[in-house]
Amino acid sequence: MQVPAMQVAPLSAAETLQDKIKARTARVGVVGLGYVGLPLAVEFAKAGFSVTGIDVQEEKVARLQWGDSYIQDVPSAALTQLLDDKRFRATTDFSFIADLDTINIAVPTPLRKTKDPDMSYVMSACEEVAKHFGPGKLVILESTTYPGTTAELILPMLEQTGLKVGEDFFLCFSPERIDPGNPNYRTSNIPKVVGGITPACTQMGSLFYSQALEKVVPVSSTNVAEMVKLLENTFRMINIGLVNELAVMCARMGINIWEVIDAAATKPFGFMPFYPGPGLGGHCIPIDPFYLSWKSKQNGIEARFIELAGYINGQMPHFVVDKVQTALNEAWKPLKG
Numbered sequence: 001m002q003v004p005a006m007q008v009a010p011l012s013a014a015e016t017l018q019d020k021i022k023a024r025t026a027r028v029g030v031v032g033l034g035y036v037g038l039p040l041a042v043e044f045a046k047a048g049f050s051v052t053g054i055d056v057q058e059e060k061v062a063r064l065q066w067g068d069s070y071i072q073d074v075p076s077a078a079l080t081q082l083l084d085d086k087r088f089r090a091t092t093d094f095s096f097i098a099d100l101d102t103i104n105i106a107v108p109t110p111l112r113k114t115k116d117p118d119m120s121y122v123m124s125a126c127e128e129v130a131k132h133f134g135p136g137k138l139v140i141l142e143s144t145t146y147p148g149t150t151a152e153l154i155l156p157m158l159e160q161t162g163l164k165v166g167e168d169f170f171l172c173f174s175p176e177r178i179d180p181g182n183p184n185y186r187t188s189n190i191p192k193v194v195g196g197i198t199p200a201c202t203q204m205g206s207l208f209y210s211q212a213l214e215k216v217v218p219v220s221s222t223n224v225a226e227m228v229k230l231l232e233n234t235f236r237m238i239n240i241g242l243v244n245e246l247a248v249m250c251a252r253m254g255i256n257i258w259e260v261i262d263a264a265a266t267k268p269f270g271f272m273p274f275y276p277g278p279g280l281g282g283h284c285i286p287i288d289p290f291y292l293s294w295k296s297k298q299n300g301i302e303a304r305f306i307e308l309a310g311y312i313n314g315q316m317p318h319f320v321v322d323k324v325q326t327a328l329n330e331a332w333k334p335l336k337g
Contacts, residue, residue: 013136013168014200020101021208024048029100031125033060033090036142036176037106038071039187042078045087047212052100053090064090072181097132102208105129106142106176115290117146119153130157138170138204140194144229144288146295149173150222155197166198172205173222175229191215195225233288234306239274240285241309244316247276251323278320279313286313 011019020026026049030041033055045051055061063070067080082088097103107121122143129139139158141150150173155165163169174194179185192209194216196202206218219225243261250257257276265273280286290310293303325335 014170014204017101017136017138017170017204018207021204021211024211026101026208027052027099029054029097029103031055031094031103031105031129032107032121032143033064034106034108035071035073035180036178037104038064038069039073039178040104040106040142041088042074042082043187043212045082046078049087049211051082051088052096053088054092054094054096055090056092058092061090061092073178073186094128095132097129098134101136102138102140103129104140104142109143109145109287109291111287111290116294117291119145119149122149123153126154126157130161133158133161133163133169135163135168138172138201138208140172140174140205140208142174142176144175144233144284144291145226146291147223147226147230148295149226151197166196166200170196170201170204171222172196172201173225174205174209175225175232177229177232187213189214191217193217193219193225193228195219195222197222227292229284230288230292233285234292236274237280237285237289237313238305238309239272240277240280241312243274244276244279244319245312248319251319277316279316 017026024047028041028044028049028051030037030044030051031054033041033053037055038053041051041053053061053064060070064079065083067076067083069076069079079088105122105125107125109122110118112118122141122145139154141154150171155171158169158171159165165171172194173196174192177190177193178187179190190213192213192215194202194205194209195218196205202218202220206216209216219228243257246260247257250260261273261275264271289303289306293306293310296303328335
């Protein structure tokens with residue numbers, strides 16, 4: 001009597017992708033090769049994945065193809081080695097997405113002059129992803145944005161393909177936390193927060209990042225993950241605004257603000273030193289809190305701390321110029337015009 005062969009159920013999209021990620025045979029894609037995307041691509045290439053970096057700027061791609069890094073945290077020698085090992089390639093061709101298993105989107109999210117978010121770069125990137133989308137892919141947005149972006153803007157674009165999130169594909173948000181030039185904390189050892197549209201998405205995103213980064217911090221949703229970055233940078237913006245206001249006060253009262261801060265910083269608990277300066281700088285702090293301010297207004301809430309800190313920090317260049325002018329006058333070097 002012939003025994004019928006056992007039928008083996010085909011692997012689900014989740015199981016297939018998990019196996020690829022664990023075996024490091026998943027083909028990784030990074031859209032946007034700036035100070036966030038390129039270091040991320042390099043870390044996954046160093047971990048043994050085959051990585052494709054996609055950027056719309058032909059000059060950037062050409063430099064990367066020659067092993068010439070324009071990002072200070074990525075040495076050209078390391079990039080050249082990955083190119084030689086065929087672990088990394090750069091292109092302007094979005095059609096490569098069709099063959100990728102994971103896609104990280106790390107494109108700029110600037111503010112418009114009206115201080116509302118400019119989502120054009122994110123939307124453009126996601127439109128390209130949707131054109132070449134298919135089952136079994138993991139998409140992670142890393143561009144800093146307001147709470148609700150992933151669920152309200154990105155998810156509908158990908159669901160138009162007829163695929164179901166959490167089953168046929170996986171969608172997460174993970175805020176970038178890069179501090180360019182920091183010798184101690186880089187992409188590899190900065191804890192990576194990740195939140196998915198569904199628990200299965202969060203699990204997939206966590207599994208993916210854990211292959212190349214030291215610590216992954218899963219959270220319950222994309223909204224929480226989006227808010228994490230805004231809290232971090234709003235905390236800094238408001239405290240910078242506070243110490244800038246104190247600097248103006250101390251100047252009027254003849255008190256040395258630097259001595260005050262140094263003395264206060266000797267307290268071993270309950271105080272974190274911030275230092276005054278000519279306003280806000282960097283990629284994130286001058287911008288990110290206003291995403292939160294804009295979103296809160298959509299929900300009928302006025303973000304008073306953010307608006308006030310923005311005003312105070314915006315006035316600091318005038319204060320600094322006055323201080324410089326006074327110092328030059330005292331040195332018999334008056335400013336004219």
